[in-house]
Amino acid sequence: MAPPPRHLLLVLLGFLAAASLATLAAAMYEDQVGLADWHQKYIGKVKQAVYHSQKSGRRRVVVLTEENVIASLDLRSGDIFWRHVIEKNDPVDQLSLSLGKYAVTLSSGGSILRAWNLPDGQMVWETNLEVSKLSKPLLHILSNNKVAKDNLVLVAAGRWIYAVSSIDGVIAWEKEFSLDGIEIKQVLQSPENDILYVVGIAGSSKLNLYQLNAKTGEVVKHIQESFPGALCGEALLVSRNVLVALDETRSGLFLIEIKGESISYNKVHLSDLVQDLSGTVKLLPLMSNGVIALQASSTLSLLKLKGIDGLEVIQTFEQPATLSDALTITEKDEAFAIVHHMGSEIEFIVKFTSDVSNEVIRENINIDQHRGNIEKVFLNNYIRTDKSHGFRALVVMEDHSLLLVQQGEVVWSREDGLASILDVITSELPVEKDGVSVANVEHNLFEWLKGHVLKLKGTLMLASADELVAIQALRLKSSEKNKMTRDHNGFRKLLIVLTKAGKVIALHTGDGRIIWSNLLPSLRASKSGEIPSALGIYQWQVPHHRVMRENPSILVVGRSGTDSSSPGVLSVLDSYSGEELNSLRFDHSVVQIIPLTLKDSSEQRLHLIVDSHSRAHLYPRSPDAINLFLHEMPNTYFYTVDIEKNVIRGHSLQRSCYLSFDDEYCFSTKELWSIIFPSDAERIAISETQKMNEVVHTQAKIIADQDVMYKYLSKNLVFVATLSPKATGEIGSAAPEEAWLVAYLIDAVTGRILHRVTHHGAQGPVHAVVSENWVVYHYFNLRAHRFEMAVIEIYDQSRADNKDVLKLILGKHNLSAPITSYTRPEVMVKSQSYFFTHSVKTMAVTQTAKGITSKQLLIGTIGDQVLALDKRFVDPRRSVNPTQQEKEEGLLPLTDSLPIIPMFYVTHSLQVEALRGIVSIPSRLESTTHVFTYGVDLFYTRLAPSRTYDSLTDEFSYALLLITIAALVAAIIFTWIWSEKKELSDKWR
């Protein structure tokens, strides 16, 4: 056969190969789970822990956290058995165990009582109780109640007390105390008889003591006593007939004794007992045998009661020290733990209340310095083999992590600060210094081939079960993805996250492990009691290729208090090591942080920080930065959205401050424009802009009939949605006639409204995402009673006549004319809306390195999943019957609702509980983007919105390729020999 047709054949085959690669599925196979993605489960900062004292089986602890999670943890490893994330507007206050098989939680200020099955976490029952919302509810589970082998659950809130059966949640009895303004503070049970003691305070100084029948709730006895001074409300029963209460000024203690019908009391001044009482004094809940603890801001004191005559100080600890709740050991005795810091170590002390001066255990435990101070400790005991008592404790640290300490060691730790991420940025990893050695690959050639043969077996479904396991392990292990160096595709990065506790943690994208963490000293609670709050994390210095020797650094901005007018704090950290390079306390507040695109000579990014007096401060404070900025200052504009006043304002900058003339890094601002929305008709619901680092590849869009539409691309485009006042509430609270949504597209430099559209009968919540020249927003349509997703695409009409090729050639086009925001743009807008099935928690859009790859919307649904919806589905140009040309362009026929295809869930069969944010970060490979989602859980994956068109997938079978080549070569040789032979025989003929 002649050579040319062979060529043709190869070309054809090449096309076939390319085509078949392109049709590779976008969704993933089940055995690909964990290849590019990882999922981490967290619970948040533990605020209550109850140990499950089961004799056999796995030891577990049920915890309640500040992220509103109840979880059952394995006490051996810290793994989660089960977990439930309760909605934020249903805060869980109390947790207890009942009958050894239910966990009982009290939430929403005492109005919802739920029981969860301990082994599997299934909700067993739920009971709604009617209580006054403002009080702090109490949950108490009666033990050894003789009523039908049932433990009654007591709920006390305000003036109500309920007894609920713990088996099925039916209310056994209820009691409303008729006394005016009474608030129940404590419920206690006498061990011998079925009598409940209820302590309540009416007004602020009237102490009421009720004795109730535990079976029926009838009042057996009622004693009331007025006190000369007001009580603080933090009353607690020390032993069965002695009460201790702080007075209102928190400087004195009332010691109250109950003898039958009468109450006698004595007042003790705290200053007589404990010296150096500064700050607020708190009474910690403790214990039998007359032991109480008193917490001041600098000390923690243990006191012993001597009747009602007085108190005796036993021991005083320097703060920071923490005390655990009392743990019943025997009928008469209780144990408690005190943990305090000793230099770099912590000291864990266990004592019995019967003998407070002696210590049962004193252990020194070494704890990572980046965990901060101890905040809480939960004590648990176990019986050693020699029948003595051993103790272990769960310790909650300042960075929200949870540790189990036992026998002087940290058994396990959970980094639960990651459940409350505030902000995320990424950082490149260091470049590999010595270059990739080829020898390394060749050395492992045999291993490499073996791996691929295994994979081939897997794809051909010939592998045995053992081999399948080996394949999976091989895939997950692949050390390539976990290296600490930069890779060619930009798949390996550091995700640097800032948590609510003020801790900065760097995670590796390969497997999500923690590379470094740093609890920032500037964001730690100080002794003076102010609680700093972290605000955000920004790129500070990203060295370019030439100054690669320097490590990149990041900027963390926070406030030194919770109030928005409190002065700001700033920290600069090294991205590779997490070390704090620089830290600064501002003399001004932080309201808005504007990262500028400018960089100074040391490649530090310039940032403007706007304070509460509308003054802008430039950072870094270097002469280089100010010179650079002064050039750009006339072109710098920013806008502020004031949701309370319903106003959007645009500002420009002016030289010098009014107040401090000598501060050349301070600029005053001038209001250029403002849009005031009428408060009775419209309330600002959301404002959204595109991401600063977004890259747009093409300015024009070529539509089916060879026509060109120019995108209106402006970084200053702001999308604002306003709702009618009635529509801002929950669904079901407004009628369609009184609810509407108005969507605005505003130019942030001039304040010009480019487009305005009203959706009648629409209600919040509104979620929006802005990218390139389009906005997609999600709202609720009250008329159809379905959620809707609307899209607005904005095109530049002024350049629409640039279609003429002749004009382009002759240079009579305006494509190269400078664009200024002050020209009046002629824009054309296309919009469309579609139904969407789910509620949405958050929305984002994929970002790629060059912006060539088509975009996908990342939608965090109410089920805590992330759906990747192709932008083509929300194209405003979709029509019912697309023409042939439009079909070729890839325009989909119009449907009234957007499809939800389960394979398009980025999170596949996982949930990112309490989903809060989705971040998309471009990788160096154009087709691929990193997606990081966070809530209580973390989930990371890589997405290829248009499939990996620029690289072979991991699925690609090299072994099959090799076999084919070998077979082809063999065939060539064989046919060659054959033809030689034939030729020879022909010649002989």
Add this chain to the structure above:
Amino acid sequence: MRIPNQIDQSVGDISRLASSTWAIATSTAAATTTTTSTETMAARLPRHLLVFFTFVLGCVGAAAAAYQPGSAEGYTIAGRIKIDAASASASAKGFGLPSKTSNTRVILNGGQRVTFARPDGYFAFHNVPAGTHLIEVSSMGYLFSPVRVDISARNPGHIQAALTETRRVLNELVLEPLREEQYYEIREPFSIMSLLKSPMGLMLGFMVIMVFVMPKMMENIDPEEIKQAQEQMRNSPVPSFSGLLARANS
């Protein structure tokens, strides 16, 4: 009213209401179960007879002395989630998708209130004001349609529920998944055909045909025709690469 247990409590509500408003066909069946416990009730009732209680309307201003769940202000929406046991176990077997019914959440009005389904699928929202509400169900592995629930303030007996996706009107608030969700692509089992269909297989196949079949065909062709063709080939120029590309594309 003293109520023996949780399920019966709701059933009790129905039997109380059934006399006054909204007489439902299954209320008698429900009434007979008032005395049985949860477990025995589940056992006694056949699987398909799940539709025995529907909306429970606690009326406003009912006597405050007797406890009525959610009777303080507003109404109670109670219903049941029904995930077919057979399909759930099939999915668990079939594709390792655990039937995480323990984490089935019922969401009222896009997150205003969230409750969990009990093991038997029941859920209830108390103190819901009159109006039009939306109930969503989130359960991994299943797609549920949101449900529009209208509670009329003027006419407490009048209630309406409809699936928003299919616009199907529900007689009872029994929520069933529209479909199971398969999050993974299913790998096709290995077959010789799939191997042959792969580009490499096609390449090999084409080779084999060229090597073994073409010579046979050539033999069958008239020698004169071959000569003609060879002459034509000699006369015509060698096809250019771009031409080939164009041909391959078309």
